[in-house]
Amino acid sequence: MTDWIARRGWRPLAAIAALAAIAVTVIVFAVPGRSPSGAFPVLHPAAAPASWPHLKLPNGTAVLSYPPSLRPIAGDTDAVSAARLGQGGGFQLYLNATPRQGAERLRDWAAFRLRLLRSDDAVSAREISAAQGVKFRGGTGSCLIDGYVTRIGRHHYDEIACLVQGRTSASVIIAAAPVAEWAQARPQLLRAVAAYLVR
């Protein structure tokens, strides 16, 4: 190598190094889906404040607690949902609990959720952070924070989506808000997720 440098000079090597650095920079910032991801926040499982109402899954395997500013809304017959709607009818906060229905698994929950969003509701979905072994009241779960754009209406939402395994059953809790309101909504949504009770 020393001989090569002596023969050729240092300029080719310098050019290679400089362009390689540029290439790395371009790749890091330009490849889709490689957004900076932070760590999934630590959940501290705890009962919801006394003022929070509760919704029990029809099969009795989980209890969703929600802030008083939300109201129950209709959804699938085996699930429960609560939401706070804005003046124009838009969703400001959204909570949902649904029993596990099929191939959801703790070990690849994040990939499953993103795949489901892309195939069903969303034109795009990206992971922000994820974690496994998250402690819940009565169980353990795998969680994902992601952002997606709905196929209908092109609405931008961020969500916390957790698959939670209890002693006898598993269920999914979703906590979502429009991206524009995510920063404000996030603490309440995390509180609701931390209060989720499974059996």
Added chain:
Amino acid sequence: MTRSVATAKALKRRPQGLVALAAVGVATIVLAACGSTASAGSSHQHSHAPTHAPATAPAQSPAPTHAPATAPAQSPAPTTAPAHSANPIPPGNGGDGDADNNGGPSDGDGNI
């Protein structure tokens, strides 16, 4: 044309330039491949080791339920009232009753 001839001649005089260009090309391809591989891999932030064995369940193939054609047009001045442009309350809970059938947040069902 004259310029490109001059460039070619210059490259002939300085073969190390060709070497450098080739090396940069190879490096760029390798780095791009590494980047794609990394993006395809997991970026999960595992706060703890998994403590539960994954439950087995029958395979499921989520089927798209929304036709892209139902999305509102992107034109700046629509002449027809867009049905879903205001992030609405699900009107009558279409489909299987999910909010997400109407542009609302996605629920937690496994799409069965």
